[in-house]
Amino acid sequence: MLNGEKKIARPLRWAMIGGGRTGQVGYKHRIGALRDNTAYQLVAGAFDIDAERGIDFGVNLGVDANRCYPDYIKMFKEEAKREDGIEVVSIATPNGTHYEITKAALEAGLHVICEKPLFFTVAEGEEIKALAEKQGKIVGVTYGFSGNQLLLQMRAMIEQGKIGDIRVVDLQYTHGFSATEQGDKTNAAQKWRVDPKVAGPSFVLGDLSTHTYYMSELIMPNMKIKKLLCDRQSFVGSRAPLEDNAFVLMQYENGAVGRLWTSSINAGCMDGHRIRIVGSKASLEWWDSKPNELKFEVQGEPIQTLIRAMPYLDETCNADERLGALHQEGLTESWANIYLKFAIAIDAKNRGDEETLKNLVYPDINAGIEGIRWIEKCVRSADNGSVWVEYESKKPQLV
Template sequence: MMKTMNWGIVGGGEGSQIGFAHRAGSALDRKFKFAAGALDVDPARGREFAISLGVDRARAYGDWWEMLQGERSRDDRVELVTVATPNVTHFEISKAFLENGFHVLCEKPMTMTVEEARELVAVAKRANRVCGVNYGYSGYPLVRQMKAMVADGVLGKIRVVVAEFAGGFMADAADADNPRVRWRFDPKQAGVSAVSVDCGIHAMHMACFVTGQKVTKVSSDFAHGITSRELEDDSSTAFRMDGGAIGRLWASGLAIGRTHGLTLQVFGEVGGLSWKQEQPNQLLYTPLNEPTRIIERGSAGLSPASLRAGHVTVGHAEGMVEAFANIYRDLGDVIEAAKVGAQPNPLALDYPTAEDGLHSIELIHAMARSAKNGSQWTDLI
């Protein structure tokens, strides 16, 4: 049995939307120990918060560059670095850590541009390092059950995929000066898209993950419900996939009354599946001409991938932290295997890769081009 590996994070400081989920998820299966971090854009605040979480004072860094310099020469250096900073910084930080021999888990979107994404894929290959992208929702046990059922042909050939990530989290016009919201609509910090890259990208990755298909072309409409915003707060996209599936995506921050809003429906020749992130422990399965059945997380007869992803017995709820934990468990298994020259558990290879991150960036840029051209059908590059 391999010993627990040291882990560090850039970003995810006090008040972060995502920091706790990463810290808790990384520790849950005892693959990683939180050993170092540069947690905040304010160096003093970041150091203080890291120390309060139990990080040694010498490894509570003021910024990511200091962390890189401090960790790369240590015998007990961190082996995996999570990058949980604003979009515009992902490429530079991830590239630097990969080139210095660290494995990386980057928050989505992996980069701002397609060119950066391609380069990051190449850098990871040259360095022979793992580079994952945190599409954390793919860690839910019943999302992995959906993937297994599609792969096993339970639904027959997939005809239609409907993905949504629509909630009311961007609906308040008074949030114009809220720094946690404002940057998402600033092209210099967010890129070519706001709600589509912030939320829709999760739903699109899930559509690809579950079906095993890639998107080939899109027709997108980007809208501004709050007209002062530079980037879209609502979008609708029709898409086609390389396995023949027809797709539909709705991403919105204006859907007041929908709390989170991530859902995926997959319809094949002989059956359909429906999953909602807000009720993640149940999956609806409807065979052709038969009543709908409820599949419970952890119940007997589920796929090995789904059962491996569970942490508690059937009937007890699991959520976002456990889903993140499954991504970290996958990464830990892959890194451990590489260290001893072994093959990892095939089920660990379900983690979202840099290649998946590249596909998402190609997809977002195609959506943005389509929206600018009156929703014209646009091929991915």
Template sequence: MVGGGEGAFIGAVHRIAARLDDRYELVAGAFSSDAGTSQRSGQALGLDPQRVYADYAAMARQEAARPDGIEAVSIVTPNHLHAPVARAFLEAGIHVICDKPVTTTVEDARMLQALARKQGLLFAVTHNYSAYPMVRQAQQMVREGQLGELRVVQVEYAQDWLAEPLEQDGQKQAAWRTDPAKSGGGAIGDIGTHAWQLADTIVGRPVQALAADLASLVPGRAVDDNVQVLLRYQGGARGMLWASQVAIGHANGLRIRVIGSAGGIDWCQEQPDELLYTPLGEATRILRRGTASAGAAAARLSRIPGGHPEGYLEAFASLYSEIAAHLLARRGGGNAPSDAQFPTIDDGLRAVQFIETVQASARAGGSWITVPH
């Protein structure tokens, strides 16, 4: 792991997720650029001090030279470091698992895409919400045509943790996420990219054009904290994405509604085991994970019987396990199961292209702009 040392949030989440299904062992890390902090973090995790580094580049070189060196690296640093860290490990011949957004610029994302292909290495991006069982259920229903011809996509991600200027008080997570040099964008890059990727996973067709409004509603904030985007999908569906980190009363309100000519579905991350399904002219049905109402796509990511909630950490773990299936297949020279899916560097590039198109539209006063693919 690179990043995720003392005081970090997402590093611990990745470590729990990677271990939950017994598919990974953490053996090395560069947890901080400060040598003391990195060593203390490694000691707390029970690692060999010789495999705890203060320099990610040294870690890549030395681990690649070891007969028992790491197979993959998990990158959980602030966004601006994703590209240089990933490049170092790809060049060393090590598979990469990277937090989102994969980079802060399209140019860096293209560079990593080309390098991963040249090296023949796996590059995964941890959009964990795509691995919830009922998200896979929704994806399956759309693919099978149960909603008919798609008409409307509404996706939102509402939080309130940045409703006050926490960055001015030195709060670590707020400080780097609201620094444009480190984040590459505010709400659109931090949670808007999750909303986009959730819709992308379920809908299965690209956004062709968008018109966006970005706002910094907290006085003095240097990045956007509220985003509203109109979407036009390939095939004619219309959509809207709202991402806000100043939406008081909302903790982690990721929600998506997809409506077609024959029915509609509604999923909310805060009630993840349920998917609402309304066929045209019929009463709304509640499809539940772990029951006969859910299909094969949801069942393969369910660990425990219905009535026992599976949530954020389990979805993250499912994503890591999907990646593990591909890593093990590469180790053995075989093929991973066809239904073991995860976001790749290709998806990571498209996410950064989406972010930059949103920013370009906002700078142009909300003009419609074509999204590159």
């Protein structure tokens, strides 16, 4: 169980790019990273595209005014001159900026934690992976739901054969908040999400389903997609070619099949984020809106609900427990678990500790690249008339 005691020798000197006063996701980074003050200290930032607002915001967060910068280029330059300069930077800006900022950060000798979807193309991902390797730096990806520790329970139970051979993978990440066009015009964060120049080649496939796809990889590290077929629609016509709804069928190399539904036009749905894995003996099902519970359904037996923090859970699951039984938790703990693993990875990389890196389960650059591949293949399938396309996964065998 985690209790805030240090996991690395000293906190990392951390800065943020984006995630400013009006940003949607920035605060999740801060509550994730700063939950344990033994992992990160927020010492600098270029928080906003509006320089003045960003500096004012940083000062209000308690960051030294001299280290609140008008832009990231100036921040990298000035921080490099300091003995106590930043070591790691988080990127919480719109998708179209991730590649350029990540590249500049690695070239400035910094570790990077970047938002999803990582970049626009797999080729960009591979280029940045090679650069990170050359620079000896970590690139982590904030698949923010993936720190929910019951996902590690699913992983352990599948590995232990508790559900038998996997037959069906049923994934869903839907909501109804973009059921109409209204937000595309009035909400700044929604406006760029439907602009291909900023969002990239997809809307909901990248915005929503890359999370769920990574979570399925985390739970089933040995399952590889062989082929997929995607059918995508823009029910709000002005969003075309970007989709606000998509169905994806998957065929896995071991003969299992899967489906994923992602949508932002599922009217009335407040949070439809669900993972169900069907095996030859039993099924496991987890909903993000009930993060404290995992359903274990053995054919012919009463359904069991496994509850977070209980001693009957796998040790890998309880190692990421923060509150203990009786007290309910959710997304903030998930983000804190991921940020702690990024810190452990960065510290291990700095010390050349490859053994720790090999055994650490967290969303690394490979997970980011697989997320881009997922979008690329879905878009290619959908835009060629919803045909099967080879998946060609390059993900390394996980531990």
